[in-house]
Amino acid sequence: MQARKAGETACVRDQWHLVLSAYAITTRTVKKRLGLLGLFAFGSGWAVVASTACGGAAPPPVRTPEPPRASQAKVSAGASPEPVRAAQPTAEDARRFVEQVDRDLRRLWVQRDRANWVNQTFITDDTEAIAASGEEATAAYVTEAIAKARAFDGVPGIAPDVARQLLLLKLAQVVPAPSNAAERRELAELQSAMTSLYGKGQYCPPAKSVLGAKRGSNAGPACLKLDDLSRILKTSRSYDELLEAWRGWHATAPVMKDKYARYTELGNKGAKEIGFEDMGALWRSGYDMPPQAFEADVERLWSEVKPLYDDLHCFTRAKLRTKYGEDKVPKRGPIPAHLLGNMWAQQWDGVYDLVEPYPGQGSLDVDKKLRDRKVTPVGMVKLGESFFTSLGFDALPKTFWERSMLSRPKDRDVVCHASAWDVSWNDDLRIKMCIEPTEDELITIHHELGHNYYFHSYYKLPILFQAGANDGFHEGIGDTLALSVTPQYLKGLGLLDQVPTSDKGRINVQMKMALDKVAFLPFGLVIDKWRWDVFSGKTPKSRYNQAWWELRTKFQGIAAPDARSEADFDPGAKFHVPASTPYVRYFLARIYQFQFHRALCRAAGHTGSLDTCSIFGNKQAGAKLQAMLELGQSKPWPEALATLAGETRADASAMLEYFAPLRAYLRDQTKGEQCGW
Numbered sequence: 001m002q003a004r005k006a007g008e009t010a011c012v013r014d015q016w017h018l019v020l021s022a023y024a025i026t027t028r029t030v031k032k033r034l035g036l037l038g039l040f041a042f043g044s045g046w047a048v049v050a051s052t053a054c055g056g057a058a059p060p061p062v063r064t065p066e067p068p069r070a071s072q073a074k075v076s077a078g079a080s081p082e083p084v085r086a087a088q089p090t091a092e093d094a095r096r097f098v099e100q101v102d103r104d105l106r107r108l109w110v111q112r113d114r115a116n117w118v119n120q121t122f123i124t125d126d127t128e129a130i131a132a133s134g135e136e137a138t139a140a141y142v143t144e145a146i147a148k149a150r151a152f153d154g155v156p157g158i159a160p161d162v163a164r165q166l167l168l169l170k171l172a173q174v175v176p177a178p179s180n181a182a183e184r185r186e187l188a189e190l191q192s193a194m195t196s197l198y199g200k201g202q203y204c205p206p207a208k209s210v211l212g213a214k215r216g217s218n219a220g221p222a223c224l225k226l227d228d229l230s231r232i233l234k235t236s237r238s239y240d241e242l243l244e245a246w247r248g249w250h251a252t253a254p255v256m257k258d259k260y261a262r263y264t265e266l267g268n269k270g271a272k273e274i275g276f277e278d279m280g281a282l283w284r285s286g287y288d289m290p291p292q293a294f295e296a297d298v299e300r301l302w303s304e305v306k307p308l309y310d311d312l313h314c315f316t317r318a319k320l321r322t323k324y325g326e327d328k329v330p331k332r333g334p335i336p337a338h339l340l341g342n343m344w345a346q347q348w349d350g351v352y353d354l355v356e357p358y359p360g361q362g363s364l365d366v367d368k369k370l371r372d373r374k375v376t377p378v379g380m381v382k383l384g385e386s387f388f389t390s391l392g393f394d395a396l397p398k399t400f401w402e403r404s405m406l407s408r409p410k411d412r413d414v415v416c417h418a419s420a421w422d423v424s425w426n427d428d429l430r431i432k433m434c435i436e437p438t439e440d441e442l443i444t445i446h447h448e449l450g451h452n453y454y455f456h457s458y459y460k461l462p463i464l465f466q467a468g469a470n471d472g473f474h475e476g477i478g479d480t481l482a483l484s485v486t487p488q489y490l491k492g493l494g495l496l497d498q499v500p501t502s503d504k505g506r507i508n509v510q511m512k513m514a515l516d517k518v519a520f521l522p523f524g525l526v527i528d529k530w531r532w533d534v535f536s537g538k539t540p541k542s543r544y545n546q547a548w549w550e551l552r553t554k555f556q557g558i559a560a561p562d563a564r565s566e567a568d569f570d571p572g573a574k575f576h577v578p579a580s581t582p583y584v585r586y587f588l589a590r591i592y593q594f595q596f597h598r599a600l601c602r603a604a605g606h607t608g609s610l611d612t613c614s615i616f617g618n619k620q621a622g623a624k625l626q627a628m629l630e631l632g633q634s635k636p637w638p639e640a641l642a643t644l645a646g647e648t649r650a651d652a653s654a655m656l657e658y659f660a661p662l663r664a665y666l667r668d669q670t671k672g673e674q675c676g677w
């Protein structure tokens with residue numbers, strides 16, 4: 001499917017876990033804003049959450065966590081809050097509270113994730129409704145538990161692990177539900193509806209169009225799904241065909257626009273209720289530092305890698321101009337978005353053939369080998385698994401093979417976008433993917449298995465700790481392993497005849513990787529920069545599409561291929577927007593993976609350049625990796641990073657070091673060009 005190089009593929013689990021940040025500012029803000037809600041916290045004994053009865057599927061009654069014991073009376077959670085009691089809760093009360101939250105969340109999240117799994121692998125109106133009610137039930141619970149947790153703010157002597165779980169709870173909803181039951185239900189339904197609209201999206205070319213006429217001659221399917229359209233974006237070199245495929249897919253999104261605006265309103269309301277300015281502020285709070293410091297850190301990293309991106313952009317634009325002509329691709333100015341081999345111009349490896357530095361040198365036609373050997377989807381996943389077992393990790397559990405969805409079913413609508421799951425939060429690992437035998441997909445598989453092995457390493461921890469050290473870590477782990485999928489390694493698998501030995505071959509390999517990893521960097525920023533502004537109100541609904549293209553041009557140096565207007569909703573044509581998956585994690589993952597790779601290569605005793613290192617089969621490197629993964633989210637991410645790398649700061653220098661040979665080539669090749677846009 002379109003999923004492309006994995007870095008951006010969705011990890012479902014991560015959608016529900018923003019990472020803890022144990023910094024004081026947010027805590028203080030939350031305290032202040034929760035002042036009134038905090039009154040809830042002194043309810044007594046068990047309480048039944050009335051709202052769970054509101055969902056269509058009527059999940060079983062849910063017990064809220066046991067708050068500090070105040071009296072023997074039982075109250076319904078929907079009832080008026082009890083007056084604050086004089087007796088102060090204790091650190092022991094706090095421990096009992098998080099233990100109860102742990103039990104409750106295990107039940108609720110498992111139920112919700114089962115419903116989501118079924119919905120995404122069998123999209124119907126009914127499964128959509130069941131998924132929505134699962135969301136709603138958990139949202140109702142978490143919203144109330146957050147209010148109750150307020151009781152423990154400032155309680156002395158709370159153990160660090162308990163304090164961290166309390167803080168994580170506050171960040172546990174990516175889309176925070178309002179406390180009003182009707183609004184909560186509406187929000188859950190909007191989310192489900194948008195995800196389904198995306199999954200069902202298709203373009204049916206009119207008979208007289210370029211694609212329609214083409215279809216007439218070989219009687220392909222009447223309507224084209226995203227993976228069909230993505231294939232055209234990647235393989236066609238006809239300007240008009242590319243344009244029609246691009247427009248066709250983007251025409252599926254406007255139907256989401258009103259829904260998105262309403263979703264923003266309700267999500268913001270939920271965020272405010274738990275003490276955040278808006279949803280964007282909540283999303284930026286998951287990084288063990290204040291949101292402003294996080295934004296500054298992201299800017300620092302971007303400024304470090306931007307010169308490398310600029311050189312790649314300059315070189316690629318010149319090559320595309322040669323192919324399509326100066327009237328289509330300007331000498332200066334942004335590149336039309338449909339010419340870069342990808343629906344979102346987020347990774348450009350689809351146009352490798354147009355930019356290959358030394359044609360034919362050290363060619364890595366792994367796709368052909370995979371096809372010739374008729375490697376099945378299961379065979380593809382086995383290849384990925386063998387990498388992890390070579391490092392000393394366990395084999396995938398038997399249930400993985402029984403329960404995963406590895407190819408597109410012929411008889412029903414599914415969400416093919418690759419994702420990794422632990423459905424029962426108990427080593428119930430699965431991937432959901434429509435695998436085709438290509439090198440891209442092989443790398444996506446490494447990425448998704450990276451999520452799965454992360455799940456596997458921490459599934460015995462308290463459920464609030466079952467997440468990456470931050471969400472960029474989760475996205476980066478699989479990619480780190482994929483960096484060890486070197487030509488040498490592929491040759492060992494029989495997927496490559498010879499390892500390129502010349503500098504020319506090496507530059508070709510680096511170019512292919514840069515089209516994925518370097519080209520992606522600004523896109524990794526744009527999605528959330530757009531959403532942060534939408535959520536804060538800086539970008540009103542009347543400027544949704546305009547703001548989108550302003551950011552895409554500013555950061556990526558690309559432009560819409562035709563005139564766009566506010567009748568369009570181009571952000572909705574990207575999975576993570578309707579699916580509410582925060583995106584800056586993928587930018588971070590791109591930076592982290594080279595930092596992780598450098599650290600693991602050092603652990604493995606590698607002394608050469610970074611691009612020649614493979615840790616395949618190295619148990620020392622495997623042990624280092626395992627030590628970090630086992631921490632899950634139980635420690636601030638700089639501590640987790642230190643476990644692996646001995647460093648506590650994100651560092652883009654490993655990425656620059658990795659691509660130094662290519663950078664020199666690009667600079668040399670673009671001497672006569674006017675770079676920039």
Ligand SMILES: [Zn+2]
Binds near residue numbers: 006
């Ligand atoms: Zn992922």
